[in-house]
Each structure stands twice: as structure tokens, then as C-alpha cells.
Amino acid sequence: MSEAPLLDIRDIRTVFRTSAGEVPAVDGVSLSVAPGRTLGIVGESGCGKSVLSLSVMRLVPRPGRIASGQVLFQGRDLLALPEGEMRSVRGGAIGMIFQEPMTSLNPVHPVGWQIEEAVLAHRDVSRADARGIAIEALRRVRIPAPERRVEEYPHQLSGGMRQRVMIAMALACQPKLLIADEPTTALDVTIQAQILDLLRALQAETGMAIVLITHDLGVVAEMADEVAVMYAGKVVERGPAAAVFGDAQHPYTLGLFGSIPRLDDESDRLLAIEGTVPPPFNLPAGCRFNPRCAFADARCRETLPPLAPVGPNHIAACLRAPVEAIAA
């Protein structure tokens, strides 16, 4: 924790203009990640985790906009950069991979050509050198016979291979930070295991930091050093992975744990969370989780709880924590 963070997101707020006025998709989120470390961001659909990653890259689609906050990357505020400079950061110092590699690759060009394009945009090399870099990048992501694969089109590759190509493309520009938004969600579990191992090996080789966005608690547990749990646009709990998993404090985090069926457990019922995530245009007053929370009381319906320390480097936004102290 002593090392200066590579990426330091400070109190960022991203809003979308709708007929009901401006609604926040990300509402005052602060997170950071140090070089060589992995930050896992977990949450369900609509919690704002993808909008957060798009905010870091300044790629929030209209009618959304970043209303306030700072995104410090190597000490520079990305939100204050001119668009031209931002463009060299995107895909350069910060790489990004998405869930669906088929929609992120151009179907009418060979994959090698696409990697070369990225390399030519960010590095001062010739087309011939770029080809060499592309082949080398494919080799690094363990694609067999890369000299041949560079000539192939995305549709000729399997889902796992396509995701490897995306990773190769991101890595060809030697990023300091890789943002991976649900990188294995569309893949089968044995292929997922291959890709996660690959990401870990590449991180050890290059020392890059990873921001991993996922809904899968298993994937987070395996990959992340630090974990942030998001709900309805806010971080509700954050800390070292061992603390968030071993000493979960927020009732939403606990509800997620109760909801996943365990491979080692045969109990009859899952401890589900009642209700659904509130839409950003209709957020409840007080704690945003209170209508679904088993522990909510009158105070929770009025006061938005701040993130408060619950352990070393471990914070949670719950007025009722620790919940075991509440009389049943």
C-alpha cells in the first residue's frame, strides 16, 4: 500500500441526461491501484462498474458525461488532458479488453492487421516492424503458429482465441494498466481458466496493473489483490481480497456470498437477496441497499452511510456493521 498508486480515481461522478433529469450511474467513487497489482470490481448489472471503467478512459457515451472528480494516472489527471493526448493514452499506456471479443474485433480485416494498426498508432515503428511485433504479441498470448494466425480473420478463431487476440492487441503497446471488463464471461470454464492464467503470467512478466471488472466472485477471489464491491453507483465495501472475503461487513457483500451456490455445500436453499437493483432514476433515500437489506432500520432509510474503516485498509458503507452485533 506504500507504493504510489498508478491509477487513482477520486470521487468520480458520471451522470446520464434522461427525461427525468440527470441521473448518476457512478456516484462519488474513489479507487486506486498500484503498479503490478490487480483491483477487482464486483457487482451486478446496473451497479455502474462498466460506466466507471468507461469514465477512466473518457469513453462515456452520450447522453452521459463525467460531472466531477479526478482520474489521476501516473500523477496526471486524465480528465484534464486535451483529447489528442487522451487518444495516445487509450490503447497506449492503458489497454482495455471487453467481454465480447467478436464485437471488439473488425470482421473484415485479418487479426494481424488489426494488431499492427494499434501498434502503428502508438509506437514509432514501420509497417514491417509492426508485423513482427504483432506476431510476437500473438506468441506471448500462447497462440500456436502465430506467423499463420496473423493472416486469419476473427470468424476463423474460437472464442478463447479471439480473447487472446484482444489481449495481444492490448499488450502490443506495452500498457502500464490493463482494464479488463468481464474478460471471461462469454467463455467456457476451461477456456476461462486458460485466459485467467495467461493474464496472471503476463502481469508477472510485464508488471502491469490490472483493473478487473466482473460479476463472478470466484474470478475475483482468484485474481484480485484488492476488491471493491459496487452497488447502485457506489462502492459499498473495499479492501484487500482476504479481508473482503474473510471479513465481509456490508450486508450486500454478505448477500452475494449467500447467493452463490457453493461447490462444497449441499444445503437446500440459497440465501438469496430479495428484490432487485433500483434503477438510477429511482434511487431510494438513505442507504441505497436498504429496501433489500435484512438489517435495515429507520436510520438506514434516512442517512446515506459513508465508507468507514472496519479493519486495516478495509472500509464499508454500512451504519449497522458489524451485523452480528444486532439482536435478532
Added chain:
Amino acid sequence: MTEPLLSVRDLTKHFPVERGVVFTKRVGTVRAVDGVSFDLAEGETLSLVGESGCGKSTTARLVLRLLDPTSGTIRFAGEDIAKRAPSTLKPIRRQIQPVFQDPYASLNPRMTVGRILEEPMEVHEIGDATSRRARVHELLRLVGLAPYHAERFPHEFSGGQRQRVGIARALAVSPKLMVLDEPVSALDVSIQAQVVNLLKDLQQRLGLSYLFIAHDLAVVRHVSDRIAVMYLGEIVETAGKRDLYRAPRHPYSQALLGAIPVPDPARKRSQAILAGDVPSPMNPPPGCRFHTRCPHAAARCREERPELRELAPGHRVACHLAESIPTPLIPSLAPHPPSAAVAKRLAAYAARRAQAAA
């Protein structure tokens, strides 16, 4: 033992691959399902699991007779329905109902939920207008929705609620067997848990049988009595859930279970990872189909196709070497209870919920 409700034998489905527009030429065959056999008893849940392209959904569609089998038999309640003419399938369809993965795509956006639930009863001529409306309200309550939801359209519901409507529609005609094709895969974890709980409750109350198709082995463990693991159109292992999760015998089952990430940062997944991709079902490898990725493959595996053999009562494996392959230590299967602090809080959570329900 009484006769199983559903008994499938040597079921195959081959899709021709053709080239040309006017003069088509057959250039190959996709062996999507290639000799699958299983039984499903009344009130039981059998899950078919495997990765994309293993044939699990095709098998579900064959049982539903949404696809015509190439060969094999599907005995349902004692009668072979594999070769029944489509025009005579209606009484069968009333007893075997599907629930699909995508509740957005499987509900008609122009019908109210009430109409969606009434339609199958009209098709099967069940009751009259008044009794159907009463039944709609009963069905909505059964799946945890409210009678006023009948007036609403599918787009007004969340994903989890839509899947409840999909389940209610299947229940409308009081089926014996539900074929559930990835019913919770499109849902968020907290919603997935609600729907899984609902399916278990309904099974208990109504005595339903489930053929459950899924790729998530943790969900499968939770809902199933027995499990069949599929690979490239074949069943490679079937077992009761306890046996399968305690000691998977087929190398593919072992790899599949070993690949699941465990929600515990202190425990790392086993490092032996299956290399490569699933081969094309158009040109499956000879012998054992898994031999190209199997760490134990011997000469015999490349030549001779292994039959499903019974290794222990109820535990069948299609592997020549099943006896000699040791059961590996799979970290994801070892008990990994939550920490004392989390266990205490989960208990408090469960107690509050029970209190609120009472």
C-alpha cells in the same frame, strides 16, 4: 424399480453441412448428439452439463421434439415419442414444457402477461375463460408474482421477474416434465439464487421432474439429483451428485470441475489446466473424443471408442482407463467453509430473513 418417466436410448442428431445454393452438395455432418442414453425418474432432477458445443441444448430440443432425432428412442411415460408425427404431438407437449435461457426473447412483447399465461391453456383447451383467468392469478402467486402483474407487458418486468413469467407459462398446462435450458444463466447472482430457490420449491410442491441444462457446475450441484457430463455429443460420465462432486472419474469431468474458480482468495485452483479447444463436431477425433486434450491418453484411447461402463452402482464412466486414473485432489471441490466472521454474519442474515418471513 418402476419405469422411469423419461428414458432416452442411443439418441443421435446429425446436421448436414451443405454447400451451394441451387445444386446443394453435402460436404459434411455435424454430429451434435451422437448416441446419448439416460433415464429420468419421476420427481427427479437430471442435469446435462458441458461446455459450448457439447450437444446439451440439442439433446433438450430433441426431448421437446423441437428437433427431429436422426435415430434413437425417447420413451416418455412408457411410449416412444421419437418418431411420432408432429400432428400427434400435442398431448405430449402438454406434459413436457420448456423454459428457455433468455426471458427477453421467449415472451411475446405485444401480449400482456395474463394473455401469455392463458394462451397455452387455450391451445390445449383447458377450462373456460373464467377458470383460466383464475388460474392465471394462481400461477402468478405460485411463482412469487402478484395477480395485478397479469395486466402488464413483459418489458415492464426485470429479468428475474420475466423468468418467473416464463416458468409460470410452462406450469400453466400442468406438465409432468420441465426441460429447463440454462434457465438462470442470463440472471445476476442475487436474482439467480431467487429463481433457483423457486424451482426447488415448485418441484417439491408439484412433484415435477426436471431435465436441467446448464454449464454452471455450482448451480447444477445445487439443483440436481443426478448429473450427466457431456463432451462433443456424448455422455462421458453420469453419477449421483454426491459421487460426482466427491470423486469425478472421467478426466474431462475432473478438468471441468477443477477449472471452476473458488470464491476464496486463500485457495488457488489446481494448476493442471486443460489445453486447447474443443475439436469440431464435424470431424470428431477417432477413438475417445477427449483423447486430444486428455493428460492420461494411451494408444488404445486413440483407436477404440470407450463405452459407458458402470464403475459403482449408479456411477457410469466412458473411459478405458477409469480404474487406473487416480482421483485427483481438486481444490475447488474440497470443503472451503466461510471464515468464522462471515459464517456468523451469514447466520445473522438467515435469522433476520426467517424472522421477516414469519
